[in-house]
Amino acid sequence: MSFDQHHLETATIEAFALGSLGTAELRRVAEHLSGCPSCSRLVQDVPDDRLVQLLRRPPAAKTGITLTA
Amino acid sequence: MMAVPQTSYSLLERARDPADAASWRKLTDLYAPLIRRWARRYVAQAADADDVVQDVLAVLVRELPHFEHSRNPGAFRTWLRSMTVNRLRVAWRSRQPATGGDAVFEQLLQLEDPSSPLSHRWDEEHDQHVLNTLLDAIRLEFQAASWRAFELTVRDGRNAAEVAAELGLSVNAVLIAKCRILKRLRQKAEGLVG
Numbered sequence: 001m002s003f004d005q006h007h008l009e010t011a012t013i014e015a016f017a018l019g020s021l022g023t024a025e026l027r028r029v030a031e032h033l034s035g036c037p038s039c040s041r042l043v044q045d046v047p048d049d050r051l052v053q054l055l056r057r058p059p060a061a062k063t064g065i066t067l068t069a
Numbered sequence: 070m071m072a073v074p075q076t077s078y079s080l081l082e083r084a085r086d087p088a089d090a091a092s093w094r095k096l097t098d099l100y101a102p103l104i105r106r107w108a109r110r111y112v113a114q115a116a117d118a119d120d121v122v123q124d125v126l127a128v129l130v131r132e133l134p135h136f137e138h139s140r141n142p143g144a145f146r147t148w149l150r151s152m153t154v155n156r157l158r159v160a161w162r163s164r165q166p167a168t169g170g171d172a173v174f175e176q177l178l179q180l181e182d183p184s185s186p187l188s189h190r191w192d193e194e195h196d197q198h199v200l201n202t203l204l205d206a207i208r209l210e211f212q213a214a215s216w217r218a219f220e221l222t223v224r225d226g227r228n229a230a231e232v233a234a235e236l237g238l239s240v241n242a243v244l245i246a247k248c249r250i251l252k253r254l255r256q257k258a259e260g261l262v263g
Binding site: 019020021030033040044051052055 | 240247262
């Protein structure tokens, strides 16, 4: 079976993108993504959920400079 | 077969165990600055705000083992807001200032309504405070490159391909880093952020 004929379910892709998968499932998906550009692109297109939106810095704060403690 | 109890990754769940003093300290360290910030909006003196913080934490330590966390996201946050509002009301009544009391009491009333815009603002402030504090706590669990990938994709909203090129990583490495760190953060924040 080629990777082109075996893709991840939408719910799995979304859960992976948002960090909601269990550890074993995460490993399985990561392994699949390494050989499936199609699923990898879908992961990148998953919209943010509320938690990710809360973490987003306002545009003025995105300096690209990491401040050390 | 007897089920093996799993150690909860959630700070809230571990702090509910009276024997877990370390988790309780982490919970109070997490919340004291936030409660103080809220309190300072309504009480002028820093010492009075500290009293509100201590009062809220005293109730928390007494009641948390009995706190029944419903499946409703944000239940703990609502409970915390309610306790803080009650203590602020007590603080204001004991001082009986000449002016400003009506406006303050009006705001405290709004904060008792979970659907009010003011409550929504407190909730968002709470969630951001908790998430940012927990992020600082888990940072050293990850390699620097993974953390940077997470910052650029999640915090700055940049796309994975662009970040991968900048950091010299594969796109999948960036996606996996983002996934792992979000997963760890969700585990730590479970029950605290709705």
